[in-house]
Amino acid sequence: MNFILKYRHQLIITSILILLLCLFMFLSPRTFLSSGIYSAYMSTIPFTAVLALGLTLVIVCGEMDLSFPAVMAASGFVFSIVFIETGSVFLSVAAAVFTGGLCGALNAFLIVKIGVPSIIATIGTQFFIRGLTVLLAQGLAKSLIGIRDTFGYQILSGRIADFIPMQFVWLVILTIVFLLILNSHVLGDRIRFTGDNANAARIMGISVNRTKTFVFIIMGVCSGFSGVLVCSEMANWWPTQGEGFMLIVFASVFIGGTSVFGGKGTIYGTFIGSIIISMIEAGLVSAGAQGLWTRFVYGIVIITAVSFYAKTSDKKIGQ
Amino acid sequence: MEIIRLENIWKSFGKIHALEGVNFSLKKNEIVGLLGDNGAGKSTLVKIISGVFPHDKGNFYLNGEKIEKFSPKLARQNRIETVHQDRSLAENQAIWRNFFMGRHKTNFLGFIDKKFEKKETLKILQKNLGLKGVGITPDSPVSSLSGGERQGLSIGRAMYFDSEVIILDEPTTALAQNESQKVISFIKEIKNQGKSCILITHNLRHVFEVADRFVIVSRGKTDTIINKADTDLDNLTKILIDHAGI
Numbered sequence A: 001m002n003f004i005l006k007y008r009h010q011l012i013i014t015s016i017l018i019l020l021l022c023l024f025m026f027l028s029p030r031t032f033l034s035s036g037i038y039s040a041y042m043s044t045i046p047f048t049a050v051l052a053l054g055l056t057l058v059i060v061c062g063e064m065d066l067s068f069p070a071v072m073a074a075s076g077f078v079f080s081i082v083f084i085e086t087g088s089v090f091l092s093v094a095a096a097v098f099t100g101g102l103c104g105a106l107n108a109f110l111i112v113k114i115g116v117p118s119i120i121a122t123i124g125t126q127f128f129i130r131g132l133t134v135l136l137a138q139g140l141a142k143s144l145i146g147i148r149d150t151f152g153y154q155i156l157s158g159r160i161a162d163f164i165p166m167q168f169v170w171l172v173i174l175t176i177v178f179l180l181i182l183n184s185h186v187l188g189d190r191i192r193f194t195g196d197n198a199n200a201a202r203i204m205g206i207s208v209n210r211t212k213t214f215v216f217i218i219m220g221v222c223s224g225f226s227g228v229l230v231c232s233e234m235a236n237w238w239p240t241q242g243e244g245f246m247l248i249v250f251a252s253v254f255i256g257g258t259s260v261f262g263g264k265g266t267i268y269g270t271f272i273g274s275i276i277i278s279m280i281e282a283g284l285v286s287a288g289a290q291g292l293w294t295r296f297v298y299g300i301v302i303i304t305a306v307s308f309y310a311k312t313s314d315k316k317i318g319q
Numbered sequence B: 001m002e003i004i005r006l007e008n009i010w011k012s013f014g015k016i017h018a019l020e021g022v023n024f025s026l027k028k029n030e031i032v033g034l035l036g037d038n039g040a041g042k043s044t045l046v047k048i049i050s051g052v053f054p055h056d057k058g059n060f061y062l063n064g065e066k067i068e069k070f071s072p073k074l075a076r077q078n079r080i081e082t083v084h085q086d087r088s089l090a091e092n093q094a095i096w097r098n099f100f101m102g103r104h105k106t107n108f109l110g111f112i113d114k115k116f117e118k119k120e121t122l123k124i125l126q127k128n129l130g131l132k133g134v135g136i137t138p139d140s141p142v143s144s145l146s147g148g149e150r151q152g153l154s155i156g157r158a159m160y161f162d163s164e165v166i167i168l169d170e171p172t173t174a175l176a177q178n179e180s181q182k183v184i185s186f187i188k189e190i191k192n193q194g195k196s197c198i199l200i201t202h203n204l205r206h207v208f209e210v211a212d213r214f215v216i217v218s219r220g221k222t223d224t225i226i227n228k229a230d231t232d233l234d235n236l237t238k239i240l241i242d243h244a245g246i
């Protein structure tokens, strides 16, 4: 009983995933009872899921980040030019992730030092970073076709047993790391208290500013890494990269059960939420529905999930 | 020996002058009652001592050493433990996290020893709050506790970490009679252990029972200091009413 109560959010989200999966298996058994679709899913889910993991920490910390699609593009751009110049995937990844962290640090500077509310600061940086990237790239895409012959590509985007994409392995590793950070590490504890009651956190000796800075840098690093995964998988970089991701990533976090008010969130929920969101589109198309249905079904799933959470919140059930 | 000494301390919040030249001292094994109207500056005074606010002007000595830079963390390291008036709890977090907030027991990688912390929290819950089998566990969020229980949690937290000075800012407000009595016994225990305490309360009976000295804060100043030996409850009450009447 206690287990059910304690993990009710995780159980809700897992049930929704299983229900959807059953539905799709019923509607289009040919697609959903064969393995190909799962391999395809595993190759694209990490792009948004890695972002959603970082965003979960930001939201638990009581903040917002709207700049991550631009940070992705900027990091992907740096990844591409470093790769084209040096041919070293390792160096390119390092440069891209560093760029992401730097963008995160810029956000943190505006939010923590200047005092701009995060939602406003990151609207600004999202234009600034995207704009700068497009200018530097002169609006042109970059082909990375040579990357497929490198060993680095095998590590980023190769397939294990011709089935499991490496990016999914990275996602699982990151999910475990984030899970440990948020639940068992003192950093996660600081993030929770900063998001829940920053004043109390400060009075009890937690450095709220340092915690926020950390969270935005981590978000930047996640965006950078996601940009790398997209560029590597597609062997291509283009200036509008990441533009469609904003709402999908937010939806993944919120259907996972993370509270918009800060202080409460679940990494497991975000992981499953990302899978659900990615699954819907392809699921609908292969079930014979047109792409037109996607948003409508997203809407239903999101509304159902968040209504469940509202109904089973701590206060309502007196826990 | 004086543990804490404040000389001519000033503190403003914008246009509000919360403290205007406060003098204060706390000796070893002394219990001082800090009295005065709402808005007099009592909480501001203890927040300076516990490192929450820096003072604008004046001297702050700790064990004879002048303090230049202070923080809640440094206050704790100097074994000053405070139960603030607003309780400083995070509602949605588990009780055990609140208990060890800002000072978890971690391994060298920074991972929290949850098993230990939950066990300790459970002990305190049972001892301090008398919570036995009412469905509240160290994993329950603070929002599931009543006002009195939250107070008990904050005080239990202050008691748990072995400290030299314990500051209690209105600890018995909103507590039932028997719960208040527990707090009073706790303060007597502080005295018996040779430690010191600053107690802020509006309940003169409580403060008269435990304090050695009374400091009256009035409009950001501390001009009246009374030793317990020189007064009685009626007299103290009268002095306070006079102050409020000014």
Ligand SMILES: Nc1ncnc2c1ncn2[C@@H]1O[C@H](COP(=O)(O)OP(=O)(O)O)[C@@H](O)[C@H]1O
Residues within 6 Å of the ligand: B013, B016, B017, B018, B036, B037, B038, B039, B040, B041, B042, B043, B044, B045
């Ligand atoms: N953080 C703050 N910001 C602005 N004003 C404050 C703050 N804290 C206290 N004050 C003001 O300082 C004065 C003294 O408050 P306080 O020390 O809380 O009084 P007391 O604890 O004696 O009731 C009040 O006028 C209060 O409004």
Ligand SMILES: [Mg+2]
Residues within 6 Å of the ligand: B042, B043, B044, B085, B169
């Ligand atoms: Mg007060």
